[in-house]
Amino acid sequence: MIRNFITSVLFTGLLGGMITPAQAATTCQSSTHKSCAKFNSKSELIRPTGYREWIYVGAPLTPNHLNNGKAAFPEFHNVYIDPASWTAWKKSGKFRDGTVIVKELVSVGSKKTFSGNGYFMGEYLGLEAMVKSKKRFPKAAGNWGFFRFTNEDFKGLKTVAGVLPESACLSCHTPNAQQDNVFIQHYPVLRGAKAMGEAGTGGK
Amino acid sequence: MIRNFITSVLFTGLLGGMITPAQAATTCQSSTHKSCAKFNSKSELIRPTGYREWIYVGAPLTPNHLNNGKAAFPEFHNVYIDPASWTAWKKSGKFRDGTVIVKELVSVGSKKTFSGNGYFMGEYLGLEAMVKSKKRFPKAAGNWGFFRFTNEDFKGLKTVAGVLPESACLSCHTPNAQQDNVFIQHYPVLRGAKAMGEAGTGGK
Numbered sequence: 001m002i003r004n005f006i007t008s009v010l011f012t013g014l015l016g017g018m019i020t021p022a023q024a025a026t027t028c029q030s031s032t033h034k035s036c037a038k039f040n041s042k043s044e045l046i047r048p049t050g051y052r053e054w055i056y057v058g059a060p061l062t063p064n065h066l067n068n069g070k071a072a073f074p075e076f077h078n079v080y081i082d083p084a085s086w087t088a089w090k091k092s093g094k095f096r097d098g099t100v101i102v103k104e105l106v107s108v109g110s111k112k113t114f115s116g117n118g119y120f121m122g123e124y125l126g127l128e129a130m131v132k133s134k135k136r137f138p139k140a141a142g143n144w145g146f147f148r149f150t151n152e153d154f155k156g157l158k159t160v161a162g163v164l165p166e167s168a169c170l171s172c173h174t175p176n177a178q179q180d181n182v183f184i185q186h187y188p189v190l191r192g193a194k195a196m197g198e199a200g201t202g203g204k
Numbered sequence: 205m206i207r208n209f210i211t212s213v214l215f216t217g218l219l220g221g222m223i224t225p226a227q228a229a230t231t232c233q234s235s236t237h238k239s240c241a242k243f244n245s246k247s248e249l250i251r252p253t254g255y256r257e258w259i260y261v262g263a264p265l266t267p268n269h270l271n272n273g274k275a276a277f278p279e280f281h282n283v284y285i286d287p288a289s290w291t292a293w294k295k296s297g298k299f300r301d302g303t304v305i306v307k308e309l310v311s312v313g314s315k316k317t318f319s320g321n322g323y324f325m326g327e328y329l330g331l332e333a334m335v336k337s338k339k340r341f342p343k344a345a346g347n348w349g350f351f352r353f354t355n356e357d358f359k360g361l362k363t364v365a366g367v368l369p370e371s372a373c374l375s376c377h378t379p380n381a382q383q384d385n386v387f388i389q390h391y392p393v394l395r396g397a398k399a400m401g402e403a404g405t406g407g408k
Contacts (some may be wrong), residue, residue, distance in 0.1 A: 020267075047407050048406075048407055049405065049406060049407035050402070050405040050406055050407065050408075051405075051406040051407060052259070052260075052393050052396075052397070052404070052405050052406040053259060053290075053405050053406075055257060056260030056282070056284075057255070058219055058325050059263040059280070059282075059324070059325070060317070060322060060325070061265070061322050061323030061324075062317070062319055062320040062321060063322060065317075066320070066321040067320045067321055067322075071320050071322075072319050072320060073319055073320070076263070078260070078263075078393075080260075080337060086257075094391050104406065106392050109390075109392075110389075111217075111270075113264070113266070113387075113390070114376060114380045114381075115266055115276050115277055115376070116266040116270070116271045116273055116275050116277070117266060117270040118264060118265045118266030118267060118270055118271075118275075118322070119264070119265045120264050120265075120389075121262050121263070121264070121390060121391070121392045122392070123392065124392060124396065127406075127407065135327050141400045142241050144344065149218045149407075157407065172318060172319070176317075176318040183317075185314075185324075186313075186314075186317070186324040186325060187325070188310050188313075188325045188326070188327065188328060189256050189282075192328065193256070199252070200256070201253065201254040201255075201256065201257050202252075202253060202254055202255040202256035202257075202331075203251050203252055203253035203255060203353075203361065204253050204254075204330065
């Protein structure tokens with residue numbers, strides 16, 4: 001990976017143009033930097049890797065205890081955007097074609113700590129992703145495709161995932177998400193950095 | 205920043221040694237890469253910047269409604285570690301000298317959404333940091349110093365912060381934190397990557 005990175009800096013960055021720190025951070029660089037999404041010959045999305053080093057945007061929680069023990073999504077969702085698409089978002093305030101957003105499912109591990117009662121992250125349960133691609137999803141709202149790598153037993157992850165039917169995700173995302181099928185209303189990092197450049201990266 | 209980055213790659217990375225993607229991502233590189241913490245002549249910590257592009261480790265929450273309306277920390281805490289120290293953590297499972305961990309305070313913005321009742325992040329309220337430095341905090345537990353940039357009105361941030369007395373933070377961190385005064389029991393990203401190398405970065 002390091003060798004690939006240095007090669008990329010040399011040919012894409014220093015000799016070929018400009019490279020940004022965020023782009024340099026990704027572990028999913030293609031030679032064209034177009035997208036972190038990789039598909040196999042069956043049009044299945046290959047499980048993204050290294051996303052805990054992507055840009056975190058927020059962690060919504062709808063716990064069981066506030067939903068009569070029957071929450072549709074009882075776990076924490078750690079949500080990340082890939083670094084190159086984050087760079088585009090800071091500049092344009094839009095999700096570029098090729099954007100990958102992942103949510104990692106994490107259990108509510110405990111509900112009490114020394115500082116009080118609350119919610120604290122336990123163990124990883126799963127991984128889901130949405131990919132924006134005009135070429136692959138020309139008819140879907142916003143050209144987004146949705147993928148689930150979560151195993152049925154919430155242990156381990158599938159290595160590939162086929163696109164889910166629109167009824168599984170977009171039917172809720174499209175009418176409720178604040179921008180382009182993404183719930184930026186729940187993601188302060190995206191809201192704060194929207195077309196804000198470096199001012200949105202914190203502390204500036 | 206881009207200029208500094210390219211200079212750094214040239215002299216520190218390609219000519220002088222090895223650079224990792226995580227190190228390249230930091231917006232707080234010094235010429236020696238020793239620490240993201242910068243102090244002024246009064247030994248005050250200069251507010252870190254760009255931390256929303258650091259490595260997110262977890263988001264604990266102790267909301268008012270679970271603590272009789274009087275939570276000590278009623279907001280979300282988005283917690284990040286600086287990239288170079290994350291690289292060290294992945295390798296050694298220890299917090300290196302120079303580590304900076306920040307927590308950004310974010311309000312509970314709403315408690316209801318289309319998918320159920322819960323907790324959703326609202327607006328930024330403040331910023332706190334802990335810095336591990338044997339030189340600056342030789343007598344403190346773990347050599348950690350704690351700093352608060354949060355304004356009294358929870359709007360805006362202070363530009364510099366003096367070290368807090370140990371009674372303000374360490375008195376709780378030291379006896380309760382799982383490792384070296386850091387609550388890794390609440391941070392799945394740190395637990396999962398402890399001395400795990402790239403296997404801890406997600407999806408591998």
